[in-house]
Amino acid sequence: MGARRRNDMNMAFVCAVILRLVLIAWSAYQDANFDVKYTDIDYFVYTDAARHVVRGGSPYERATYRYPPLLAVLLAPNVLVHEMWGKVFFSTLDIAVGGLILKIGRRRGMNARELKYALWCWLFNPFTCAISTRGSCEALTGVLMLLTVEALTAGATTRAAIAYGFVVHMRLYPIIHALMFVAFLNKDYMGNRALFGKRGSKALSWVTVENVKFAVVSSATFFALTAGSYAVYGM
Template sequence: MSLSRIAHSFPTFRTILVVSSLLRLGLILYSEWHDAHSKVKYTDVDYRVFSDAARFVLHAVPGNTAQGPLGEQLGFGDPYTRSTYRYTPLLALLLAPNEWVHPSFGKYLFAGCDILSGVLLYKMLLDVVLPPAASARDSSPKSAGGPAEPASREAVATMLTSLHLLNPLVFTISTRGSSESILSLFVLLTLYACLQERWDAAAVLLGSSTHWKIYPVIYGAACVGVIAEKELQGGSRWIGRVVNMRTVRFGVVSAGTFFVLGAAMYLIWGEPFLEHTYLYHLSRLDHRHNFSPYFYPIYLTYPSVQTAASTLSLAQKLLRSPLTSFVPQMALSLGSGLAFGMLGGKEHLPFTWFVQTVVFVVFNRVCTSQYFLWYTLFLPLLIPRLSRSMTRFTTILCLALWFGVQGIWLAEAYKLEFLGENVFLGVWSRGIIYMVGSVSVLVVLAVNYCKGFSEPSAQ
């Protein structure tokens, strides 16, 4: 596939930025009208949780005060007074203007993070993924006799960035009030720092990302692998490459940032911060149906009013234990990150992080459509290399399989959720199909990515 041929008549990046910004602005304004006139709200219920938490933080009253040692002195309320708030208090503080500027301030903030993520993707495409020499070889049509013009290179970068900026799932989620765009921006900032080999900055950003939501910790393994890869030429032993001053420094700075932020939150908000932001997710038993096939064993062993958890057998306890999914999930995510990081180098970090994230999401105990954003975020950075080796048929097959396994699951889940039919077993079996299908697509993409790397002159 020739990217430059597809992007030949594509609008400028500035045009895409304006269109995507106006699109988000229009949807936020529409959401206010829709919510005022419809019982079925456009705004996500999570946004109301965020807004309530922000209000609780700003208005400390008896029964609603921050429970840390410094909380009462600083006069903060407790965001966790709002039940189901399971996030860092920093999110509630960021949305404080919802109270004294406008109730939709948070939506504008999330939409702005979407746009900034698009700018970062565009910059990474031009600076790293589509450098002038590679652009001439990888993106221009075979019939072109000379190097690709800079305008063609920018058009390709614009087209690929639009896959994020004009993605309906992305702009719908942010304008409905989900905070995922903030995390996406953190992750891309971390990746950009890594690609620039600014490892101290990357470590600080990784620690901040992990504070915001725990899953980015998996990217640390890939970063350590890339830093360790620099020691490969020295002929040192494997353990000496992985454990050296540079990797230890990265780990200490990253972990230090995470713990400093956590300590600050604990000093203000105390035990509720630890319980709701981190510990809750480790012990969470989500028996509601989701894409993950793990939901069904948890559902079958979920203690009822008549059956206490202490009466469960050892096998039942293992089925519902978080370790049942956590161990293979983290082993695969961290292992693939370290291995690909050491073999590929920094320029292949987008691919490495993509693989890690897909594995993390697919093997997670809870998997919803919103989690797909965690790995589709990296696709614009992978497509140039994938386009070298993937045929049109393979591309269509991967898309059909990825959407198809989701459609198969959704069709059965609809019977359970909306028709009330007893199809738990059917939903579970389709969850297995989803897992197998997703892993199959990942394997195809990985093979073609590596083929594009090993055969640079394919086009």
């Protein structure tokens, strides 16, 4: 990629950061001056849950908190530093998704024009900008999913499985993507070895070393995080 293209990409990231900072500042103004709030109602729930954690309690002391305790821990700076911490944190993850899109796209052979449009479609999408700056935790889900995809395209099955186990612990619904990852890992060009050999049934031929590794490591990560949360907070 030429110097001009790199400068364009860098400028896109700079503009995306500025845009999100402006929206975060606007959120404080709108919340203080309008009946309709900019901030997601769940953001206040996260913050209250984090306050209970900081005081040595359980995040589930906050009614309607329905997320893993780790989210409240991550947002403890909302209480300790500044109430806008979470919005900056989620917006940073939102920007990081753009970086992962570039990395994956380059690895998959996308040209500079395609990379630019893919990046712009994410960084300047009004939905993604609003979601992260309103204080929704969806950016955390997005970055963990893209970390999974990035690791898979790099052939790093263990790293991908850890990221996937983490995201399923944080938000259960990404479990629906498991079959897609299994199919990706089963492709011949990934160099997998079928555990049951060429003479095995068609169904069993999908059971490969990489698929088993992905399933075991992601499950272990999920259950370890869940068990740890239960041990500390009982839920």
